[in-house]
Amino acid sequence: MKHEDNARAYDAGMKLHWLGSYNAFRRSLVDNFGDFEHSTILDFGCGTGLLLEFIKENYQFNGLYLGVDPGNGMLRVAKDKTVDHQSRHFIQIAPFPSLPVKNASVDVFVSSLVTHQITLHGKQALFKEIYRVLKPGGRAVMAEFGKPSGIMGNLLALYTKKVWGRAIPEIYANAPENFAGVVPQLFESAGFSQFRITERWKGAIDVMTGIK
Numbered sequence: 307m308k309h310e311d312n313a314r315a316y317d318a319g320m321k322l323h324w325l326g327s328y329n330a331f332r333r334s335l336v337d338n339f340g341d342f343e344h345s346t347i348l349d350f351g352c353g354t355g356l357l358l359e360f361i362k363e364n365y366q367f368n369g370l371y372l373g374v375d376p377g378n379g380m381l382r383v384a385k386d387k388t389v390d391h392q393s394r395h396f397i398q399i400a401p402f403p404s405l406p407v408k409n410a411s412v413d414v415f416v417s418s419l420v421t422h423q424i425t426l427h428g429k430q431a432l433f434k435e436i437y438r439v440l441k442p443g444g445r446a447v448m449a450e451f452g453k454p455s456g457i458m459g460n461l462l463a464l465y466t467k468k469v470w471g472r473a474i475p476e477i478y479a480n481a482p483e484n485f486a487g488v489v490p491q492l493f494e495s496a497g498f499s500q501f502r503i504t505e506r507w508k509g510a511i512d513v514m515t516g517i518k
Contacts, residue, residue, distance in 0.1 A: 327507075331449070332360045334505045335416060338447045338515040345369040345413035348405065348439065350432075351420030352396065353377070355384030362391055372407060374399045403432040405439050412439045418449040419511070421489065422481040429480075429488065433496035440518040446498060451484040452512035459509020489514065 335357070339345070343366050349357050352373030361367050371394040375381055381396045388394055397406055403424055415436050421429050436446050454463040463485045471478040489512070493501045498516030505513040 329360065331507060332357060332418075333364070334507075334513050335418060335447055335449055336361060336365065338445065338504055338513065339414050339416075340445060342414055343368055346372065346411065347414045347416060348372045348374065348407065348412045350374055350403070350405070350415065350417040350436075351423075352384060353380045355388045355396075357416065357418070358384070358388050358391065358394060362388070369393065369413075371395070372397065372412070374405065376400060376402045403428055403435065405432075405435045407439050409438055410441045410444075413441055413444050415440055415444070415446045416448070419451075421448070421450050422484045423477050425480055426483055426488065429483075429492055430495075433492045437496045437498065437518055442518055444518045445515060446493070446518070447513070447515045448489065449507075449511060449513045450489050451481055451510055452489065452503070452506075452514075453487040454485060454510040455506075456509040462508050462510045485510065 373396045501516040
């Protein structure tokens with residue numbers, strides 16, 4: 307991904323993109339983790355470690371954090387920022403989207419705005435991997451584009467497909483199938499139960515959760 311070359315500017319860019327609501331957005335993910343103080347969390351597409359940074363600042367967390375990302379530049383920044391958290395490991399993954407962890411070893415899988423970067427075949431493979439690595443009763447929590455609603459949602463979908471899809475096709479070329487509603491179907495086909503959309507942002511970004 308090209309944005310790894312600008313990893314140190316990534317944090318500021320993300321916060322600017324969310325216009326002051328980024329902490330609230332991250333909290334809407336963490337609210338679905340359950341009691342996670344001593345859990346093993348796998349953050350897929352962890353980028354510069356923004357989620358772990360937020361968790362450490364706002365929650366009691368003494369568990370194991372596994373951050374995986376294909377971008378070496380992103381991971382270097384993440385390691386530097388979170389050096390005070392001893393039980394954290396960052397892993398560069400290739401091929402994307404394999405998960406280099408043992409079966410039934412993760413309590414919480416979390417991912418934020420990553421799967422739209424992956425082909426449909428890759429998404430299907432990823433959800434099988436998520437189900438494999440989660441413990442029985444483990445939670446998958448994901449924020450991703452969904453079927454747009456309202457003016458804001460439809461504008462976001464149109465802008466993403468027509469502008470970002472052409473400007474950065476390696477990231478947004480596969481976004482249309484997410485806007486068509488494929489992610490809830492992937493939760494179901496992978497075998498997850500108690501699927502819920504717990505919150506919606508900007509009319510087209512859903513926070514979703516399912517239980518193994």
